[in-house]
Amino acid sequence: MxxxxxxxxxxxxxxxxxxxxxxxxxxxxxxxxxxxxxxxxxxxxxxxxxxxxxxxxxxxxxxxxxxxxxxxxxxxxxxxxxxxxxxxxxxxxxxxxxxxxxxxxxxxxxxxxxxxxxxxxxxxxxxxxxxxxxxxxxxxxxxxxxxxxxxxRLIPGVLNNETSALTDSFQDNLLAPPVYTRPAEYKGMKVPEILLSGNFPKIEAWREEKALERTKKLRPDLLNDS
Missing domain, CATH: 3.40.1280.10 (SPOUT methyltransferase, trefoil knot domain)
Known part of the structure; x- marks a missing residue:
């Protein structure tokens, strides 16, 4: 380009x-x-x-x-x-x-x-x-x-992880779900167990659910545009 x-x-x-x-x-x-x-x-x-x-x-x-x-x-x-x-x-x-x-x-x-x-x-x-x-x-x-x-950032090869841009907020009219990284527990605050399970189909289902919940709460107008 x-x-x-x-x-x-x-x-x-x-x-x-x-x-x-x-x-x-x-x-x-x-x-x-x-x-x-x-x-x-x-x-x-x-x-x-x-x-x-x-x-x-x-x-x-x-x-x-x-x-x-x-x-x-x-x-x-x-x-x-x-x-x-x-x-x-x-x-x-x-x-x-x-x-x-x-x-x-x-x-x-x-x-x-x-x-x-x-x-x-x-x-x-x-x-x-x-x-x-x-x-x-x-x-x-x-x-x-x-x-x-x-x-x-959307041009193939720009991001190290090609799927990263596809999971950003506003792709498919949804906000991105919550994200976490190490440590798994900090000052009593824990990462959701599902993300530590290694069950990737269930993790993806959880992410889709949370993305929908967040969008309904923060930007319901996006759902009206879909």
């Missing part, structure tokens, strides 16, 4: 890709991530990429020209499965969306900033608009990092 991220703040985005699972995926050659500074695509003085909005009102808007130059340059080199715009008014990121995007070959992520991007970019290029929640961030960079983490 190739991910091209367009941003006015590439330095804000780079650190998550220099550690942990994301770095492992890059080192293995399973994904390549490329950062494109929008200021490199403008001819305006002081590398300007934003301007006041027509009609008045507070807040600056990312200009159409530098974004168009960057995206058109990328799509001239290769085909993209999705051109994504990170924006508070997009579809809320969820596990099903991450699953689908993990099957992509090439994607572009445009990070919104200021008051947003000129609507003509959204009309001409954007195939999917994604939000990471019903709140506003200073820009789309942190949202893009969240999206990349959610997607990249």
């Amino acid at each position: 190739r991910i091209d991220i367009i941003t006015v703040l590439p330095e804000l985005l780079k650190s998550p890709f220099e550690a942990s699972i994301l770095k492992r995926a890059i080192d293995k050659g399973l994904v390549s991530v490329h950062f494109h500074n929008l200021r490199d695509h403008t001819d305006h003085s002081y590398n300007q990429v934003d301007d006041y909005q027509f009609g008045g009102g507070a807040g600056m808007v990312l200009m159409v020209e530098p974004v168009d130059r960057c995206i058109s340059g990328l799509v001239a080199q290769r085909d993209y499965d999705e051109i994504i715009y990170m924006t508070p008014d997009g579809d809320t990121l969820n596990q099903k969306m991450a699953n689908r995007l993990s099957l992509s070959g090439n994607i572009i992520i445009l990070c919104g900033h200021y008051k947003g991007v000129d609507q003509r970019i959204r009309d001409a290029y954007i195939t999917k608009e994604i939000s990471v929640g019903d709140y506003v961030l200073s820009g789309g960079e942190l949202g893009a990092a969240i999206l990349c983490d959610a997607v990249i």
